[in-house]
Structures are given as C-alpha cells and as structure tokens.
Amino acid sequence: DEFYRAEGGDAPKADGLGLGLAIVRRLAGLLGLEVEIASAAGRGTTLRISGLPLSEPGAVTVPRAHRQHPLTGLRVCVVDDDAEVLAATATLLKRWGCEVAEFTGLPEAACGCDAIVSDFDLGGDLDGLDVIARLREMEGWEVPAAILTGRSEPETLKRLAGSGIPLLRKPAHPAELRALLTGFALGDEAPEDETAAS
Template structure:
C-alpha cells in the first residue's frame, strides 16, 4: 500500500492441495530486477534515484522472512519496475478445525461491547475510520471526531489520540468533555510518545495510556475492563 501511491492492491488466497498461499498484488512502482535478490536482507532498501521518500529502515521484509522460516512457510516476491509487485506466502497448512461462529440469540448476534458509548477523537482520518469501524463491529455506539469536539453526547468512555494537530492535545479534549458533563468519564489516551514526554500534560488526569500502534485485542480488553468496572 505504501508504494502503490493510491493504486489498487489485491489480497487473495489460493488453495494448493493441503496448503494455502496468500498472495498480494499491487500496481505500484515495482522493484528493479537487480534489487530482488537482496530485498530480504536487513536494512536493505530498493530505492532508485528520483523515487519518493517512504518511511522505513529496510527491516520489514527481513522480519517477514524470519517469521516465515520459523513457521515453515515460504515467501517469494516477483516484481517489475513501474508495473507492480506480487508477494506470496505459501505452505500454510489447511486446518480441519471448524471455527465457531458468534452465538445467535433470537436472531441477535452477540457482541462483546454492545451499546457501549464511545467518544473517539483521532486527527488521522484513515485511523479514525478504521477504529470507528472496529468499534462498531464490537457493538459500540461511536461518536467520532477528527478534531477537538465542541459538543458531545453523554458517553461511557473517551478514546483520544494524544496529538490532534494545530497544537491541540487529547488531554485537553478529555478535560473539556469531562467539564461539559460534570463527571470524570473514563478515558484512554493513545500515543506514540514515551512516558516523560506526556507526563507533563497528564497532571493527575486519571487516564489509561496505550502505546501506538495499539493492537485491537488490547483496545478491546481495556474497553471491556472499563465497562465491567462501570457496571460494578
């Protein structure tokens, strides 16, 4: 996705006998043939003069290759410069175990955080959309904002990014919302900063801090814990 610059990316799976291969195709800038033998080396970056700068230090594919080796999978990459890339993880065994579906009660599918009211504040629109969708799948009633909200409806928890852009901070948003509703609504602060960098802004704010990138399982666990405490 990073090197496709808005072009389509296709992710699919192919069954081959008793194994599955996951394949990813893009229509991005591609990788020149002379780089392909080296792309799994640590700190190697297949960069050509004139290419756009992209984040990264050249460790991603090396980590993928190591994990695949430990798991008994095979990773291959085929690419053509200016045409696109195909990456494949193969040798994944097919599981015979059936995955249990979510329990259905009178036509209603159980959701772990059904009707849990969440105020979500995140200035990155892509992250905002993805997190709102995730919370919705868990059954949450979400109010989402890409900037400091002016007025919000009552809620059970606030989930805010620390940096909201234009000099605004998630800690300020939490204080403002709490003052509007006259209560210390439980809050989660998501940040990529280290402890000392945000401690001066917290000032006994009583928030749960989650370090970015926040794993969905971690977020759901913290939300479930907050819900359990509030019910208690």
C-alpha cells in the same frame, strides 16, 4: 493466570497453553458466578462454578443483562486528527458492538458518551488530555477515557502518567483496547500497568 501451567513432578507434560482456567475465570466474572478450585497432588483438580439460578432441574437461565458482551451498545467518543486512523478505530469499535461518535478535534457539544478514546497529538492547540478534560466538563461526569499515542519523550510520558488516564501505545493492539473498554463498561478501575508506564 494466562499462559501459566503447573508442571507435575513425574506426570507427562500435558498439551495446552495455560489459557483454559483464565478463560473460565473471566467468563464467570462476566456472568456474576463464583469459581472455586481445589487440587490434590497425584489425585487431580476439582473445579466448582456456583451462582447460576436454576429455573427447573437441569435448566440454566442466564439473566438477560449477561447475554451480550459488555461492549454492546457502549457509546464511545473517538477523537483523532488523522481521518484514516479515526475511521479504522471507529470501524473496529463498531464491529465490537459499540456506538461510535467520531471527531477530528474537540466536539462542539456533549455527545452522551460512556467512554472516550483520544489520540494525544491532535494537530492543534489542544492535545488529547485537554480534549478529555473538556469533554468530561461537557458531559458533566468523569467519563472513563484512554489516550492513544506513539510519543515517548520523558516529559510527555510524565504528564500522561500524572493524568491518571490509561495510555495505550500506538499501534494499539486490539485486544488491549477491547480489554480496557470492557473494564470501562463493567465499571472496573484501569489496572496500573495500563497507564502511562505500559
């Protein structure tokens, strides 16, 4: 787990934040590798990474599909009625390699998106949940989607929780948005703690 460090009994306290193995696990998952860890008290820890194809002794070949970040080329439809927030979100996603279609309301037609990120309050008759539902109809499949909102009323939060669509609170932390979109790109289900309860 991130930021977890096992403390040894009499061993001196080691430097570090407890991120190393969490990073190894995540990178291995992206590359389709297996990580095994075995520890023996007082003797140390062995870390074994397996699953890399070897073309010749000592030469490692990483499959082409795994050479770039999963967000590279991900087509994201961003909907926000605030032009400045829309531009800022689109700029951030483009920096991550996403292809972005920007809208201040419901698009008139399908845009061929792989994911949807919508503000909840859109200043019109439709809110973010409505826009996501209609976009999914236009696209013809259950496009992975996320809602961004600053709303905190119990009724609104209950409706958002019942939708099953992950919710990120405004201002959304870029790392949370990136992790959520990466999960979409890899076909992961959104963790429960990233839904309206988060």
